[in-house]
Amino acid sequence: VQLVESGGGLVKPGGSLKLSCAGSGFTFSTYAMNWVRQAPGKGLEWVSSISSESHYIYYADSVKGRFTISRDNSKNSLFLQMDSLRAEDSALYFCVYTVPGALGSFDYWGQGTLVTVSS
């Protein structure tokens, strides 16, 4: 099983960035997927979740209206479009899956991609 995030980098406040996550070694299309972030030296913060067929999408209040989660099951890929970025969005962003039938758990994590928002 692998979850490999990419797309992180340095961006100015107000800018945009799109993160990607490539899944392999499991049946991607049957798993709910999530983004969880961790600011440097801080705790974990749930960002967004998407069901296996994209019927259900949820966001944390801190990113609602600015971030958009999506997935392409034909390419085993998860995305996070981040707009209107703020300094407080700077963090390591983890791609995480939830096994089918599980409710609310984060069962397997990628290694993360770092986003830095700074002028």
Place this chain on the structure above:
Amino acid sequence: SYELIQPPSTSVSPGQTARITCFGDVFPNQFAYWYQQKPGQAPVLVIYKDTERPSGIPERFSGSTSGTTVTLTITGVQAEDEADYYCQSPDSGGIYRVFGGGTKLTVL
């Protein structure tokens, strides 16, 4: 939204028992999940649905619940268990996911 409250730190000697608590009004209506995160690594799920242990997680890790408090217990702590531990739960509606602030376990 709601909060999950954990002590910031705890310490035990090797071979002793470590107990890490997590308080939240959402318990016992929602399950608790526990994650271990070692420095520079991604978190690992160590307990799910309050008391269940994923395959590959040592038997010394266990979970319990009592009212609005859930507890992660590590029996016979080893040096390799030194890490940050986070509790997590969905909210009452099952939509939002919240993490506790994390507890740093130091093995003396």
